[in-house]
Amino acid sequence: MKDGEHVQERAEQTRRSLLEAAASLFDERGYAGTSISDITARSGHTSGAIYFHYTSKERLALAVVEEHFATWPPLIERYASTEAAPLDQLVRLSFAVARAFRDDIVVRAGARLWTERTLIEAPLPPPFVGWMDAVGQMMEKARAEGDLAAHVDPLPAARTVVCAFFGLHTVSEALDGRRLVEDHLTDLWTLLLPSLRARPGDTAGLLAAARVPRAQG
Template sequence: MARQERALRTRQAVLEAAAEVFADRGYEAATITEILDRAGVTKGALYFHFPSKEDLARDVLEHAVTEPPPEQLIKLQSFVDTGLILAHRLPREPLLRGAARIAADQSAQRFFGLPWPVWVEHTAAVLAAAKEQGEVLPHVDPVLTAQTMVGAFTGTQLFSEAADGMADLERRTALLYELILPGIAAPGVLGRLDTSPERGARLVEESGREAEETAGIAEIDEIDGAAETV
């Protein structure tokens, strides 16, 4: 058991180090040597878990997949929440930041395909649902709008990173939505949307509390179940 735990810790250390290097250098410029230095592991330990740099990058992308934001009655609010949550998490989570850099790296597309396919698909589905509820203007194409929004967010993220190390990403993302929404939202819905820069942090905190409460209830149920079998 101790050996298995050490292996899991080593794997996680390598994964996080790789994500940091990918975020700093991009996929092509990242080297195994720098990843080894940051992870503090041997080359043999790294290759035991990840046979190649491409495998490392794929794993970073897989571990950075995020859950959709909490469901909202107004579907366009869910559309906004996705970006605001991501803007809050990106500067704080190395795995997510590394995945974002890989997704935006043109040289990596031959390995990993077009950027943010899951995000584009999710956003298009949310916009389609919003259109069915009459929340968006008739001319809005959900897929094209989703692709445009993801591209605009990626550009905003890269600009924020270059200008201020992503310290202002939440504010810039809120502004991005404020500029885009008047062109797609029905007038009666537009004024009801919350695009404040602080909303992403608030939703992440609420989600964390709910997860802790759920885990606590599950632990109590497990204890009760064990007691009943005694």
């Protein structure tokens, strides 16, 4: 490896280390409860490194939120590109997203920071709109393939599913720290899928399969 490439790799490792340390603190303590000193102690890097890579706590918080939002497009593409029926794709995707909210520190921190956005003096990306578009496309595809019940209007249904999904996460976070989020999601889809499908399907089998993380490939 050339010297320049080594320096660039070390810089990227430092940036990631700072981002993850900040994310863990933002998730635990919130934006106002986290200081630059806290981040230096958690990360093992100096405050100078923080200011060099991110310039301020606000910019570091923004980077966490942006990383949170950047998680979703490749995940959506990964599940939408399978050969499964669109509604099955949507169910499997929803469980992958739920696991990310439960297990990924940057995703969790990004979600908390967005709820505390009035404290952060930096513009944050808008939430939910991208999810409504993605779910709407899956619903439209399901209708085109004859899998969506005739009474279901794809776009309003997509908004409803997104609202229900993120409402479920809010309740699960408050009551059980998202530990039982997959159980709650199973209950939600058990209720919703029969009304969305044009034909009866193996809901229990699909939900059991969706709870098993899909191997990277």
